[in-house]
Amino acid sequence: MSQRLPPNDLRLTEEDLIDHYEQAPCGYCTSLPDGTLVRLNGTLLQWLGYTRDELVARATVQQLLTVGGRLHYEMHALPLLLLQDEVRELSYQLRHKDSSTRPVLLHARLLRDTDGQPLVVRLTFFDITERHRYEQELRRSHALAQEHSIQLAQANALLLTQNEQLSRSTADLDNFVYMASHDLRQPINNMAGLFAELKYAAVFTDPETEGMVHMFEAALQQAMRTIDGLAEIVQQQRQELVPIANQALYPLAEEILGSLQPQVLARQAVFTLDFEAAPTVHTTRPALYSVLYNLFSNSLKYAEPGRPARVRAHSELVAGTVVLTVQDNGRGLDLARYGGKLFQLFSRFHPEVEGTGTGLYLVNRLMTQAGGRVEVTSEVGQGTTFRLVWPQ
Known part of the structure; x- marks a missing residue:
């Protein structure tokens, strides 16, 4: 005890x-x-x-x-x-x-x-000093949160207004470009017709005239290509109402290569297509057609002189996305110098090759509208690789 x-x-x-x-x-x-x-x-x-x-x-x-x-x-x-x-x-x-x-x-x-x-x-x-201090701090935090909430709502409203203004401005700009390209097409066609009649009816005795005639014809053709490029950009922008669906890559790629057959033969080009891993892309047909057409035609247009063009297009599934890769062995680009301007409208990096500078701009714009992105690697004299990442 x-x-x-x-x-x-x-x-x-x-x-x-x-x-x-x-x-x-x-x-x-x-x-x-x-x-x-x-x-x-x-x-x-x-x-x-x-x-x-x-x-x-x-x-x-x-x-x-x-x-x-x-x-x-x-x-x-x-x-x-x-x-x-x-x-x-x-x-x-x-x-x-x-x-x-x-x-x-x-x-x-x-x-x-x-x-x-x-x-x-x-x-x-x-x-209750500590409790009172805590309540005051809680009230201050609540007031601060309300103030931030109001500021955020105001910022969101401002952003919404700016987005609406930007959308209207973009639509107005697209309408202007479309109307301008439409209105300019006829005068350019008239000039081309009048110049053809002039060549047929006129007699040129100056030996330098022939060269000037060729330069004028080239200028008319360049103007027409630029107008066509602008019209295509706006036309693609107006494709938003086209239904989105799974688009098969093989038949569309073969259709495009068929339309490019003269250039394919001229460049002795060989296209290798491999879409087994991801045979379809969820997008609109006009958008996919335009993207593939511009990349395929660019690989032919900017092929390295004296070397047959080799182009490989393949697809794969990566982390829930379809990655479409188009790789060529063409002239290549100095990305350190031109990378920041690669997708700007009317940007051209090989002035010796005819072009309008609208193709890559259109590719990037269509990919952005689809919620995807374009990745580019290139080496001068060796070729360029485009990776198109499509959300699914």
């Missing part, structure tokens, strides 16, 4: 009620029904900064509160206390001797005499 503790040790377990009252972690005080203070514990006096003699029988509970708290205590707390003998968790600000304040929660209980008349009020104050 365990031994009993000696009497001195037992005294250590006895609670000193006065010390407990004075050093409690909360503030205690007792007042008369009119609020006159008759007793305060040491904790409350320490908070307030007063001595006991400065407050007992000299001040009221109301005077310990801020102006707003006094009014609330008189108009709300005391009537409730007289009605139900107890009030709980009322939020006030204690006013210290140095005029600083402390947020507290007040609990009060009314004690009555044997006749039921109010005798004294016992009040307990709980310091």
